[in-house]
Amino acid sequence: GAVVSQxxxxxxxxxxxxxxxxxxSLDFQATTMFWYRQFPKQxxxxxATSNEGSKATYEQGVEKDKFLINHAxxxxxxxxxxxxxxEDSSFYICSAGGGPYEQYFGPGTRLTVT
Amino acid sequence: AQTVTQSQPEMSVQEAETVTLSCTYDTSESDxxxxxxxxxxxxxxxxxIRQEAYKQQNATENRFSVxxxxxxxxxxxxxxxxxxxxxxxxxxxxxGGSQGNLIFxxxxxxxxxx
Numbered sequence: 001g002a003v004v005s006q007x008x009x010x011x012x013x014x015x016x017x018x019x020x021x022x023x024x025s026l027d028f029q030a031t032t033m034f035w036y037r038q039f040p041k042q043x044x045x046x047x048a049t050s051n052e053g054s055k056a057t058y059e060q061g062v063e064k065d066k067f068l069i070n071h072a073x074x075x076x077x078x079x080x081x082x083x084x085x086x087e088d089s090s091f092y093i094c095s096a097g098g099g100p101y102e103q104y105f106g107p108g109t110r111l112t113v114t
Numbered sequence: 115a116q117t118v119t120q121s122q123p124e125m126s127v128q129e130a131e132t133v134t135l136s137c138t139y140d141t142s143e144s145d146x147x148x149x150x151x152x153x154x155x156x157x158x159x160x161x162x163i164r165q166e167a168y169k170q171q172n173a174t175e176n177r178f179s180v181x182x183x184x185x186x187x188x189x190x191x192x193x194x195x196x197x198x199x200x201x202x203x204x205x206x207x208x209x210g211g212s213q214g215n216l217i218f219x220x221x222x223x224x225x226x227x228x
Binding site for chain 2: 032034038042043044045046049091095098099100101103105107108110
């Protein structure tokens with residue numbers, strides 16, 4: 001099956017710094033990628049939809065200036081958490097593909113902001 | 115807006131026994147898809163089973179089967195001959211096509227007792 005990777009798997013950063021998370025589709029091209037956020041013992045909440053070559057679409061309540069998304073190629077989308085704060089600590093998951101038979105999830109990135 | 119409700123935060127089953135996880139959803143769309151995902155401690159999302167709303171026949175994947183009641187908007191997952199490896203969080207999810215992303219329920223934590 002299709003493989004989606006995320007890098008890094010874990011990251012610890014200091015408050016006020018920025019951190020970039022990469023999501024790659026390894027063996028297929030993905031015009032659409034999704035970024036989800038999962039707090040401990042909670043469900044996945046959609047943050048934004050990333051479309052190759054165009055601006056991302058953010059869900060209500062998600063600050064687009066804080067969570068910068070770049071989908072510059074058909075195999076790579078990046079999520080940059082700018083000026084991170086402890087409340088941004090969470091598990092971030094991407095998925096690639098946009099159809100009912102094309103929902104491939106990455107392994108997730110655990111972000112800890114100290 | 116579409117919603118997915120899982121009313122069982124936690125469930126427990128004895129090894130080799132059968133357990134049923136509940137899910138209800140709300141939508142005004144006629145064409146949609148429903149999923150059950152498993153999230154083990156590794157946090158990797160694993161597709162368990164998919165159901166197309168236009169199909170009357172319930173989906174089955176080995177020990178996993180669903181009871182899809184379209185009129186009642188109910189989509190339960192039955193796990194037969196439960197194994198220790200089935201222990202995980204299980205998320206019910208909805209795909210409506212208009213956005214392309216999945217909408218998740220809050221999840222059910224399944225424990226399997228040896």
